[in-house]
Amino acid sequence: MTETVRLNATRDAQIIPPMAFVAPEGIHALPVDVALGQRPTATMEFVRGLFPGGDDALWQSAAPFYQLVTEAMASAGLAFSGFGLFALDTGGVAHCSFTVAAYASDHTDPEIAAQGILAVLSSDPMNDARWLDLPCGPAVSRITLRELTLSADMTASGEQARLLTGQIQIHVPFPTGPFTAVFTIDTAAMEYWGEFCDMTTAILQTVSFPVSADEPDADGPFSEASV
Incomplete structure (x- = not known):
């Protein structure tokens, strides 16, 4: 069962405009x-x-x-934080963490804000930064892969091991105020990286910025009951 998540918060005495997205089945939200x-x-x-x-x-x-x-x-300061647990046909579980935050970005045009974010993220060679055109407006994705070394006392084999992890991060400038949302998915279940990329894409297709916290955007997909 999917859930429509609606966020409306205050940060540093500033009211963050409402934002909504659909969290897929398998995402368990912490009560932040x-x-x-x-x-x-x-x-x-x-x-x-x-x-x-x-x-x-x-x-x-x-x-x-x-x-x-x-x-x-x-x-x-996270507006949303959850764990993704997805049962596999093999009997195991694919897992990830999923968070959403918002920061003040002092912009008046979301496209200009996205251009600035892309320039900053592209300057780091460790980032795979790309421009995105979402239904809600422009955004910028950043993908990073890191290899961690696990000490022997942390592994079942008792030997040092290496762990590859991946992070998908999407910066979405608000069209309704000077803030930028950051969607982040982290996982060490890299054998299912493609599935997590597809899940992220599906979530981003549902992002909207309602006119108010109480009234959904009349042209958006959130006329149903929300959580």
């Missing part, structure tokens, strides 16, 4: 937008959804960890 006093209950609901086949012992032991993760993500 829930008030601090309500997070223990919300985190428990998150854990039950993340481990639907678990029991009270598992949920009770996992909830404190994910509550700390939620508080860390919220403190970092």
